[in-house]
């Protein structure tokens with residue numbers, strides 16, 4: 001079994017509370033206007049990774065905290081559930097970002113949700129909506145909501161939920177490419193995109 005993967009990286013400081021491993025999946029069918037992660041939209045064979053190999057790597061990182069983003073993780077929900085089953089025993093704080101509205105996803109995928117809800121601790125949902133700026137560190141636009149499913153993490157995530165943006169972004173290097181990790185203010189993300197376009201990057 002395989003997943004379309006964009007990037008796996010540890011340590012990440014800017015996508016969830018604490019020091020985390022972050023998995024970005026490849027492929028997104030939602031395609032929000034002005035998405036800052038357009039490089040993750042198209043999935044092809046070169047992005048396919050064996051799920052057991054991926055699980056072994058994730059289990060070996062010295063953290064119980066994992067963030068899964070994309071791309072759109074729930075576009076590969078069955079294979080994602082398979083991965084989560086293999087890593088759950090080492091990860092007690094699993095945060096998933098999805099561009100779907102969770103209530104709609106549950107209605108349309110009740111069987112998958114039954115499995116997924118036991119394997120995930122926190123979900124942040126909703127598409128990125130340009131012009132709905134948010135002051136909070138964890139959301140790209142104000143419509144997005146956080147669902148804390150694991151009540152053991154309530155205190156940590158309630159604190160995190162109230163944190164305002166501090167403009168901190170992490171720069172990482174992987175496969176000879178540089179990535180900015182974190183959630184910028186919308187006006188800053190547009191400046192970054194314009195700058196990169198002007199440099200033809």
Ligand code: SF4
Nearest residue numbers: 028031032035071099
């Ligand atoms: S769901 Fe996420 S990756 Fe997909 S277009 Fe929206 S912001 Fe970009």
